[in-house]
Amino acid sequence: MEASFGWDLGGANLKLARIEDGRVVSVTQTPCPAIPDPAKFNQALDEALRACPEGSRHAVTMTGELSDVFPSRAAGVAYLVGLMRKATGEDTLFYSLRDGLIGADAVREHWQDVASANWHASATLTATLAGDGLLIDIGTTTTDLIPLKAGKAAAVGLTDGERLTEGELIYGGVVRTPVMAVAQTAPFKGRMQGMAAERFATMADVYRLTGELPEDADPYPAADQRGKSLDESAARLARMLGRDADDADFIAWKALAHFLARRQLAQISSDAKVLIEREGLAADAPIIGAGCGRFLAETLAEQLDRPYRDFAEIIDCAEDAREMAARCAPAVAVGLLASASPHA
Structure with missing residues (x-):
């Protein structure tokens, strides 16, 4: 069964939700090394990617652009988008406040809508499911x-x-x-x-x-x-x-x-x-x-x-993944939104 993955890239850790057939089957959190360099994201990503089979679909949201390893939020978004695009493929989607899931090319013009948009992904999914x-x-x-x-x-x-x-x-x-x-x-x-x-x-x-x-x-x-x-x-x-x-x-x-x-x-x-x-x-x-x-x-x-x-x-979730799914709601949300999207 093909898996989809939802990512929430934070400044302190990367959260990863695995979705199969619209169901959350696992959620993990990988700490970023405590180093004053953007490479901390690369190191955490390398570790987290071990759980992702080749050919998987990926959707990303973030707050990591706020990290002080970047000179500006715009630079942080550009770095993280480039990092994920290189690691997970050209078809990787990014969550935007106004447009939902968009491709990496669209992020260049609308980076402000991608920066720290993870809360909106959680709210959009929750409102759809819970009213x-x-x-x-x-x-x-x-x-x-x-x-x-x-x-x-x-x-x-x-x-x-x-x-x-x-x-x-x-x-x-x-x-x-x-x-x-x-x-x-x-x-x-x-x-x-x-x-x-x-x-x-x-x-x-x-x-x-x-x-x-x-x-x-x-x-x-x-x-x-x-x-x-x-x-x-x-x-x-x-x-x-x-x-x-x-x-x-x-x-x-x-x-x-x-x-x-x-x-x-x-x-x-x-x-x-x-x-x-x-x-x-x-x-x-x-x-x-x-x-x-x-x-x-x-x-x-x-x-x-x-x-x-x-x-x-409020989500379809494996019993042993419930605690981490609740803790990592944005990763879960963007993964579930992507799995239901015709663009994914």
């Missing part, structure tokens, strides 16, 4: 909030800048985001105090202490390059308060983690409420969760008294 709702994809670094209405993505913003303005993109996730981006003050021993504006700890430390972070969701080095035990995460959070871990018992650091988790959820909730009201979504329109941080989307659905649906529930 009205609010898709919330919470990843390692960002949170996408996309209203779905009348079978389409009802986003007002298209570029990252526009989406940040509209509250449809939050530059914060559950792994790589520095704690200082979530709160500037926090409680300690009954008093509020300022927090260090340093990358002493990340939200991965927070969610390790709350017990919510999936075990394999954080492949990146810790902020201090040390280990990822609960005690080591607590020590990093203590440093955010200008303290050492032994300045309080472990329960105090867990309490701090829960405070920070609530702060992040509050921001997502605030933007979600505005979007729900803006689009007039019915009370039974669900929150649809994707990404490794979708546990927050499920909690939000409970708080808003709305149904919750997991991204993996």
